[in-house]
Amino acid sequence: MSNSPRLSRRTLLAGAGAGALAVTAAGSLTACGNGGSAQDLANGKATLPSYQPITRSHPDLPSIPPCGVTGYYRYPKARFRSVAKTPASGGTISALVAITAPPPTPHDQNRIWQAAEKRIGARMNLTMITQSDYKQRFTTTIAGGDLPDFMLFQKIANYAQLLQAKFADLTPLLGGDAVHEYPNLANIPTVCWQQAAVGNKLYGLPLCRNGMQGPGLYHKEMFDEVGGYPKDADEFFTFVKELTRPKQNRWGIVGHQGSAYSLKTALMLFKVPFNWQLSGGKLTKDIETDAHKEAVAYLRKLYAAGVFHPDSNAPNNRTKNIFNNGSAAVSTDTVTGLLGAVKNQAKVNPKFQPRALKALAHDGSRGIVYLDFLINSFAVLKKGDEKRLKELLRVADFLAAPIGSQEQQLLTYGVEGETFRFDDKGTPVLTAGHENDSAIPWGFIVNGPMELFDAANPDTVKYRYEGVKDLSPYTVKDPTAGQYSATDATVGETLTQNIMDTCTSIIAGRKPMSAYDAMVKQWRAQGGDKMRDEYEKALAKS
Amino acid sequence: MTDVRPIEADRTAGQPAPAEPQAPPVRRRTVWQRLRRDRTMLLLTVPGLLFFLVFHYVPLLGYVVAFQSYQPFLGFTQSPWVGLANFATTFGDPAFWSATLNTLKITLLQLVFFFPAPIALALLLNSMLSSKLRRFVQSVVYLPHFIGWVIIVSISQELLGGTGVVTHLLDAVGVHNADLTNNPAFFPFLVTLQVIWKNTGWGTIIYLAALVGIDQQLYEAAAVDGANRWRRLWHVTLPGLMPVTILLLILNLGSILSVGFEQILLQRDNVGADAGEVLDTYVYFHGIVDGQWGPSAAVGLVKGLIGTALILGANKLAHVLGQEGVYRR
Amino acid sequence: MTAPTARPAWLERPSLAGRIVKALAVAIILTLVVYPFLAVLSTSLATQGEISRKGGLVIWPDDPTLEAYRTIFSGGVVTKALVVSIGVTVLGTLASMVATIMMAYGLSRKDMIGGRPILLVALFTMLFSAGIIPNFLVVKQLGLLNSYASLVVPVLVSAFNLVVLRNFFVNIPQELIDSARIDGAGDLAILVRLVLPLSKAVLAVIALFYAVEYWNAFFHALLYLSDTSKWPLALILRAYVLQGQPTTGSMNAMSDSLPPQEGIQMAVVIVAVVPILLVYPFLQRYFTKGVLTGAIKG
Structure with missing residues (x-):
């Protein structure tokens, strides 16, 4: 593959683009007196908010570092007030957010929404967009120029410049101990805040998640049948091979669309560095390591052995069902995906024991788990004067209220006696006519540490919690987290897609193993080397 | 009436078929006279024309991003200009050409197999004597049009995939491991089959409308002249369908570089990018995912130009063959 | 009969x-x-x-x-959206039909002055689409954001429907039009008294095309509307269908993984199809019955 012509044009283009941008940006921005290129502007290290966990919620299952995941079998009894004063002083606060579920009852009939506004002290104007379509609405809103107060952020090309030009720098308001003015925001672990920082500035409010997607899920009862939990890569292979019985409609592994036959599972198995490896100030990309190549070769071997379910690239729902109904022993689904597997498991087959895969290393040593699901995304604040920003942060503080607080109860269930009542176990139940009032996506403006709670399905709490707890000690961070590379922000996803495509084809035997090195070469030529350079410089300054 | 008609103003002369001499007298009109004559017609086009100008042509100015490194927050006026760099990047990428080739493979297959399908089904429906049954069939076959691609792909996976009914049947008759959904060579056919299933019934509607426009007396006259049903099909029905068929064919040629984006995006991983990447998914992964609008616009511009050339060319060809096409020469 | x-x-x-x-x-x-x-x-x-x-x-x-259907219809969100969708579909189809008929008829005189350039202007819009940002800016400039009009006006005339309708108009036997003109009918009278009655079949088809387009449209609502109370049914149903689907193409970002909801997804298909099933027979009458029987002779 000769991609060198593309290299020169691509790099030229990226370079010219970035340079020219910085000039234009500087022209329109009087506030930023920092000269130099946009890449430089994004470097450095932000002073992140210091972590001050709230302990008044009394979880049944205690907080797991680093993301502070907790579990609750019952709704906490003693309800404390986490926000003393009315956060806002009238007017309207607007937000553009995503939804993963159908929208709630519209504002004019939604009693929970109205009740929450009363306590917040402002009209909360939420524009909700289905998550899959969110990027389009985000981009048009940016292009249109009328920005809402809060906006769920998307990392589009040159997002550092976008952040700088349009959104508020929250570092002076939240950095260090300043965050203690907002106790519910201080309840968010620093590692999550870092995901909302770019270089030396903090821009966003994180939507915390459980930290890791994990290597995948497995049927414990099936593994028990063939010898328990595997010790290394060879045993894993033997087990899934043994569990593959097409005649009984069962396969070892099912992937999912875009997973490249569970590539990520194999990467953790072979202890491939998470995204980049940093040693002595030098970065090595994961695909440049031998371990990554070994992982691909390993999956190629698995594929050839017929271990993968034939529908391993099917749309998500299908592959979830394949795992849930026992047609595959292992799935690439996330720890969160355990929710669906556990919830319906009793109705599918009471003997099934779907669990999260544990950390496992190919050579039997201590395994690793990528810290790849710290946040969903982060919400940014429109530029404004300090008074307005502080007001917005107070509102965010209100919205981040933890379970067990009056604020959380109000935001989720509304007013006792009107929109909900407590059942005999002390679980809030929405009253008739208000069932759909509750799905207000407050959690897409800011979301504190994950609280696992499902009174109707305590097993989903138990096994998800256990999954996170088992994986947490092994987590590793992406060394470039919180750093910015203009090239990565422009062509990063495209290059990743190329890698996933090539790996998928190699694993499925459509391309020879030799295509791997060409792929790495192509990645370096099309922007990889430039990315490395930018990240190394950024890291040197942080 | 194929080619010799050089003077614009003379058009009226050719209006009715030349064989019938009762046409209005041939006379030249000045532009002013024609404007006067056509003023009602012209006025009628004004609202539509305004619509197209405001909602299509004004936004088309947005194509400038093909020559820019467009940043939504800077806008069209302040985004940096990059000349032809977006074109150079795209056309210098082998993956772009592979995607173009895949697109053409699929659209050509669809032209050959899908395009005639609604015509055939419409003729079959039309030939059914029982109008009750005909209506019933008609009101069932269009239903798949309303099922989204996510569901169609899932259904197709469950029928044709490695664990599907069809695969088991094939296995029973000696064709082993015939996983049609994971087979790169079969992919264009699979995609075409899905389109046929989804849209054939829906596509018949327009041909049925053309069929009812055919004068029933023509059939009767042909039958009286001794033409059997096949000859009537050939001499009455098909010529009656010809204008709309040619029209749709030409319009189809215009979109020869576009195939169902969602449908293919959902299935490309099954067969890998080498077989499953088409232009629209290429643009998606090489522009939109990263928020790079320039390369997407560049591809869109080129696609539009090629579509224009094909439509104009096909229209010329239709005229040479004595057909109306989209518009007259 | x-x-x-x-x-x-x-x-x-x-x-x-x-x-x-x-x-x-x-x-x-x-x-x-x-x-x-x-x-x-x-x-x-x-x-x-x-x-x-x-x-x-x-x-x-x-x-x-009926759990899936109960889920969809609980809370009244879907009922409100149904009203919106019916309104947009009915009014939109009417507006589109009027504009399309006017323009298609206006362009149906074969030797009309300026006819071909105008037709080409419409035709090219099928080949070049500007992308979401320029369209959004136009709608914003016209002050249509967050209005029901934004679901109709930007898609008022479809070039495809226009060209098809014009093609049918053009193929109406010229003799009929000429004889009407000899009887003293003007252009508008010919449209109303002759062309439209003769084109019932294709008008039914085009109306169906528009109606289905409006009924299924969600994308403009997604880009232009801010209040969920204005959402049409298609967008609400999309929210149900997308539940549990990860964002396509993106592997790490936005991967909240929800349990599958096939029951609801399939119910959504049924809910969306039922109104079309109800309307279809009324339109079907027109394109299964001949209109031109002996028309030329008479």
Whole structure:
């Protein structure tokens, strides 16, 4: 593959683009007196908010570092007030957010929404967009120029410049101990805040998640049948091979669309560095390591052995069902995906024991788990004067209220006696006519540490919690987290897609193993080397 | 009436078929006279024309991003200009050409197999004597049009995939491991089959409308002249369908570089990018995912130009063959 | 009105072989179409447990339940959206038909001055689409954001429908138009008294195309509306369908993983199709019955 012509044009283009941008940006921005290129502007290290966990919620299952995941079998009894004063002083606060579920009852009939506004002290104007379509609405809103107060952020090309030009720098308001003015925001672990920082500035409010997607899920009862939990890569292979019985409609592994036959599972198995490896100030990309190549070769071997379910690239729902109904022993689904597997498991087959895969290393040593699901995304604040920003942060503080607080109860269930009542176990139940009032996506403006709670399905709490707890000690961070590379922000996803495509084809035997090195070469030529350079410089300054 | 008609103003002369001499007298009109004559017609086009100008042509100015490194927050006026760099990047990428080739493979297959399908089904429906049954069939076959691609792909996976009914049947008759959904060579056919299933019934509607426009007396006259049903099909029905068929064919040629984006995006991983990447998914992964609008616009511009050339060319060809096409020469 | 199996005198009796072949073809087509649709309906009536057990598609539910439909219709969101969708579809189709008929008829005179350039102006819009940002900016500049009009006005005329309709108008026998003109009818009178009555079939088809387009449209609502209370049904249903689907193409960002909801997804398909099923027979009348019988002679 000769991609060198593309290299020169691509790099030229990226370079010219970035340079020219910085000039234009500087022209329109009087506030930023920092000269130099946009890449430089994004470097450095932000002073992140210091972590001050709230302990008044009394979880049944205690907080797991680093993301502070907790579990609750019952709704906490003693309800404390986490926000003393009315956060806002009238007017309207607007937000553009995503939804993963159908929208709630519209504002004019939604009693929970109205009740929450009363306590917040402002009209909360939420524009909700289905998550899959969110990027389009985000981009048009940016292009249109009328920005809402809060906006769920998307990392589009040159997002550092976008952040700088349009959104508020929250570092002076939240950095260090300043965050203690907002106790519910201080309840968010620093590692999550870092995901909302770019270089030396903090821009966003994180939507915390459980930290890791994990290597995948497995049927414990099936593994028990063939010898328990595997010790290394060879045993894993033997087990899934043994569990593959097409005649009984069962396969070892099912992937999912875009997973490249569970590539990520194999990467953790072979202890491939998470995204980049940093040693002595030098970065090595994961695909440049031998371990990554070994992982691909390993999956190629698995594929050839017929271990993968034939529908391993099917749309998500299908592959979830394949795992849930026992047609595959292992799935690439996330720890969160355990929710669906556990919830319906009793109705599918009471003997099934779907669990999260544990950390496992190919050579039997201590395994690793990528810290790849710290946040969903982060919400940014429109530029404004300090008074307005502080007001917005107070509102965010209100919205981040933890379970067990009056604020959380109000935001989720509304007013006792009107929109909900407590059942005999002390679980809030929405009253008739208000069932759909509750799905207000407050959690897409800011979301504190994950609280696992499902009174109707305590097993989903138990096994998800256990999954996170088992994986947490092994987590590793992406060394470039919180750093910015203009090239990565422009062509990063495209290059990743190329890698996933090539790996998928190699694993499925459509391309020879030799295509791997060409792929790495192509990645370096099309922007990889430039990315490395930018990240190394950024890291040197942080 | 194929080619010799050089003077614009003379058009009226050719209006009715030349064989019938009762046409209005041939006379030249000045532009002013024609404007006067056509003023009602012209006025009628004004609202539509305004619509197209405001909602299509004004936004088309947005194509400038093909020559820019467009940043939504800077806008069209302040985004940096990059000349032809977006074109150079795209056309210098082998993956772009592979995607173009895949697109053409699929659209050509669809032209050959899908395009005639609604015509055939419409003729079959039309030939059914029982109008009750005909209506019933008609009101069932269009239903798949309303099922989204996510569901169609899932259904197709469950029928044709490695664990599907069809695969088991094939296995029973000696064709082993015939996983049609994971087979790169079969992919264009699979995609075409899905389109046929989804849209054939829906596509018949327009041909049925053309069929009812055919004068029933023509059939009767042909039958009286001794033409059997096949000859009537050939001499009455098909010529009656010809204008709309040619029209749709030409319009189809215009979109020869576009195939169902969602449908293919959902299935490309099954067969890998080498077989499953088409232009629209290429643009998606090489522009939109990263928020790079320039390369997407560049591809869109080129696609539009090629579509224009094909439509104009096909229209010329239709005229040479004595057909109306989209518009007259 | 003709009896269901009326056979004109001139039409010969169909041969047995021909009838068998035809019956077979119809049977195969019906199976191909009905089987998956039945699967969609059955799955919408099955419990999530059964769906999971059977791998996603249920051909016949063991334990039918209306749970999925109850979920969709609870809370009144869908009912409100249904009203919006019906309003937008009816008014939008009317507006579109008027504008399209006017323009198609205006362009149907073959030697009209400026006719071809105007037609080309419309035709090119099928080939070049500007992308979402410029369209958004135009709608914003016109002050249509967050209005129901933004769901209709930007898609008022479809070039495809225009070209098809014009093609049918052009193919109306010129003799009819000429004789009407000789009787003293003006351009508008010809449209109303002659062209439209003769084009009932294609008008029904174009109206159906527009109506279905409006009914299924969600993208403009997504880009232009801010209040969920204004959402049309298609967008609400999309939210149900997308539940549990990760963002396509993106592997790490936005990967909240929800349990599958096939029952609801399939119910959504049914809910969206029912109104079309109801309207279809009314329009079908027009394109299954001939209009031109003896028209030229008379």
